[in-house]
Amino acid sequence: MFDNSQQFASDNYSGICPEAWAAMAEANRGHERAYGDDQWTARASDHFRELFETDCEVFFAFNGTAANSLALASLCQSYHSVICAETAHVETDECGAPEFFSNGSKLLLARTDAQGKLTPEAIREIALKRQDIHYPKPRVVTITQATEVGTVYRPEELKAISETCRELGLHLHMDGARFSNACAFLDASPAELTWKSGVEVLCFGGTKNGMAVGEAILFFNRELAEGFDYRCKQAGQLASKMRFLAAPWVGVLQDDAWMHYARHANQSARLLAQLVADVPGVSLMFPVEANGVFLQMSEPALEALRQRGWRFYTFIGAGGARFMCSWDTDTARVEALAQDIRAVMGAA
Numbered sequence: 517m518f519d520n521s522q523q524f525a526s527d528n529y530s531g532i533c534p535e536a537w538a539a540m541a542e543a544n545r546g547h548e549r550a551y552g553d554d555q556w557t558a559r560a561s562d563h564f565r566e567l568f569e570t571d572c573e574v575f576f577a578f579n580g581t582a583a584n585s586l587a588l589a590s591l592c593q594s595y596h597s598v599i600c601a602e603t604a605h606v607e608t609d610e611c612g613a614p615e616f617f618s619n620g621s622k623l624l625l626a627r628t629d630a631q632g633k634l635t636p637e638a639i640r641e642i643a644l645k646r647q648d649i650h651y652p653k654p655r656v657v658t659i660t661q662a663t664e665v666g667t668v669y670r671p672e673e674l675k676a677i678s679e680t681c682r683e684l685g686l687h688l689h690m691d692g693a694r695f696s697n698a699c700a701f702l703d704a705s706p707a708e709l710t711w712k713s714g715v716e717v718l719c720f721g722g723t724k725n726g727m728a729v730g731e732a733i734l735f736f737n738r739e740l741a742e743g744f745d746y747r748c749k750q751a752g753q754l755a756s757k758m759r760f761l762a763a764p765w766v767g768v769l770q771d772d773a774w775m776h777y778a779r780h781a782n783q784s785a786r787l788l789a790q791l792v793a794d795v796p797g798v799s800l801m802f803p804v805e806a807n808g809v810f811l812q813m814s815e816p817a818l819e820a821l822r823q824r825g826w827r828f829y830t831f832i833g834a835g836g837a838r839f840m841c842s843w844d845t846d847t848a849r850v851e852a853l854a855q856d857i858r859a860v861m862g863a864a
Contacts, residue, residue, distance in 0.1 A: 522842075522849045525827040527694075527807060530842035532764075533726030533777060539767030540728075543759045552576075556759035556766060563769040564720075564734060569707045573741035575733040576761045577753045580693050581610045583719040583731040586751055588656060589618035590744050591687045591717065596655035597622040598689075599642050601634050603664045605691060617751060622652040631802060632665035633673065636680040643684045657681050658689040661698045661709065665801070666785075666808035668698045671713050678714020687740070688714055693721035693731075696778035697806035711736035726768055726777050726843040730761040777843035781807035784841035784850050791854035797861045801836055809839045813861065820860035826853060 548554040561574040577583040602625040606614050626638040643654045662668045681688045716737040735741035768774040789804040801810040829838045
């Protein structure tokens with residue numbers, strides 16, 4: 517039996533926003549050149565350069581795992597290592613793809629602060645832990661914006677990290693699966709949160725903000741993009757009909773739909789947090805800054821929510837549940853979820 521009701525397990529559950537859908541339909545008219553030599557890929561790339569206020573190199577991949585893994589591989593040799601948060605998606609949810617595509621570069625896990633962020637101190641601790649030839653040489657730092665626990669790096673935090681990277685001779689990569697939500701929360705420009713703060717490569721997520729498929733890889737340090745088109749081809753990420761990966765980006769970027777939807781998702785998350793703030797036995801695990809709400813609740817209450825038909829993730833730990841809002845989250849669904857949380861906690 518299928519259930520098409522809005523859920524809060526993941527923003528990947530949502531469908532395609534009207535702007536992305538319309539752009540794909542328009543791109544479907546007639547014939548276009550293949551393998552990215554088409555008007556839609558050129559237009560999308562130009563939109564990115566305008567949005568980020570710089571002449572960056574732009575590539576497209578089918579999904580975030582490929583985008584992150586290929587970007588990191590382009591920054592590493594096989595004997596190098598990548599410093600990441602212990603909760604980073606590249607560590608916990610990409611099935612060893614970063615190591616695979618780099619022919620063996622190792623992920624080194626750094627401790628995070630109370631808000632799930634890497635700090636200059638944690639990076640320095642890992643980078644300087646060992647410097648002998650028997651240990652994989654640190655080469656890259658990767659950070660997630662927004663983080664895996666829904667918090668957002670401020671520009672000053674990014675600059676402090678990038679200064680540490682320059683001091684230690686490390687490149688700085690950003691996994692921006694929810695980059696739109698971070699920009700919306702801070703009301704900051706994409707440039708401020710990337711190259712102006714020292715980020716060299718960004719993987720900009722579209723799937724979680726209204727697109728069907730497709731992530732963009734932006735190289736602000738253009739020298740690092742040398743040969744990246746060949747890397748994408750070898751990894752099976754060069755779409756023959758590339759216009760259908762690029763056109764949705766034109767749709768969401770040209771009239772700032774990407775920001776509108778990110779703000780809506782963030783507002784929906786804040787609403788949920790506000791509606792359950794006074795429920796006895798429910799507490800926020802992390803500040804609500806992007807589009808995720810992390811709640812500490814009893815296991816019986818979580819099971820009772822499942823019995824009422826709600827879907828959510830509980831990988832944070834015992835009693836911890838993640839509720840993700842999407843570009844199309846309905847306020848009525850948020851209110852219904854909050855009402856059921858209140859009911860099951862009352863019963864518990």
